Amino acid sequence: GEDVEQSLFLSVREGDSSVINCTYTDSSSTYLYWYKQEPGAGLQLLTYIFSNMDMKQDQRLTVLLNKKDKHLSLRIADTQTGDSAIYFCAESPTGGGNKLTFGTGTQLKVEL
Amino acid sequence: GAVVSQHPSRVICKSGTSVKIECRSLDFQATTMFWYRQFPKQSLMLMATSNEGSKATYEQGVEKDKFLINHASLTLSTLTVTSAHPEDSSFYICSARGGNINYGYTFGSGTRLTVV
Numbered sequence: 001g002e003d004v005e006q007s008l009f010l011s012v013r014e015g016d017s018s019v020i021n022c023t024y025t026d027s028s029s030t031y032l033y034w035y036k037q038e039p040g041a042g043l044q045l046l047t048y049i050f051s052n053m054d055m056k057q058d059q060r061l062t063v064l065l066n067k068k069d070k071h072l073s074l075r076i077a078d079t080q081t082g083d084s085a086i087y088f089c090a091e092s093p094t095g096g097g098n099k100l101t102f103g104t105g106t107q108l109k110v111e112l
Numbered sequence: 113g114a115v116v117s118q119h120p121s122r123v124i125c126k127s128g129t130s131v132k133i134e135c136r137s138l139d140f141q142a143t144t145m146f147w148y149r150q151f152p153k154q155s156l157m158l159m160a161t162s163n164e165g166s167k168a169t170y171e172q173g174v175e176k177d178k179f180l181i182n183h184a185s186l187t188l189s190t191l192t193v194t195s196a197h198p199e200d201s202s203f204y205i206c207s208a209r210g211g212n213i214n215y216g217y218t219f220g221s222g223t224r225l226t227v228v
Contacts, residue, residue, distance in 0.1 A: 033217070035219075040203075040222070040224065041221055041222060042116075042118070042205050042219040042220050042221040042222045043156075043205065043207070043219040044219070045217070045218070045219075088155065088156070090217075099146070099158060099161065100146070100158070100207075100217055101158075102155045102156045103155065104154075104155050105154075105155050
């Protein structure tokens with residue numbers, strides 16, 4: 001089955017850039033997503049990338065996709081305290097009934 | 113656009129009782145909704161895929177008689193936890209696939225269930 005891995009924890013200083021990494025195993029992944037979850041809340045879609053793209057930038061967010069290595073990253077520029085949350089990558093395979101497979105989640109802590 | 117409303121946000125119930133959680137897509141039609149369970153500090157575990165007008169598809173290991181899913185309309189899916197036990201205490205989250213891929217999968221705000 002699909003497997004999506006992330007590092008568990010990342011700590012950065014306010015104003016620095018954060019890079020959250022994700023690796024996946026399903027080579028048929030078509031859409032890859034990044035979600036943000038604040039404590040006790042649901043998931044907020046941050047951005048997504050199609051598998052035929054290498055990079056996507058959206059304001060402070062930059063997504064890089066290395067399809068050969070099955071590696072996805074999310075870079076947050078000028079990280080703020082409000083960015084502290086758990087970040088999940090997720091993938092959706094082609095024809096997979098549109099199911100999402102989530103990564104293990106990375107807790108981002110932004111320190112002053 | 114693409115808002116999913118989930119209620120209740122918190123519920124405490126006694127062992128043996130049943131609890132119903134509602135998931136509504138407010139501004140789009142969702143032919144497919146998903147129900148997830150999340151344990152503390154863990155990722156989301158897909159429980160079942162709910163299709164409007166048909167039976168839900170449950171993931172392996174999820175008891176369909178315990179977690180009843182109904183998707184009677186294009187905007188509403190419900191999850192009923194029957195004969196709840198303390199081990200059913202968890203955070204339950206629904207999501208719906210919006211018609212516009214730009215929205216990806218829109219998630220509800222989750223329901224914290226505590227069974228005492």
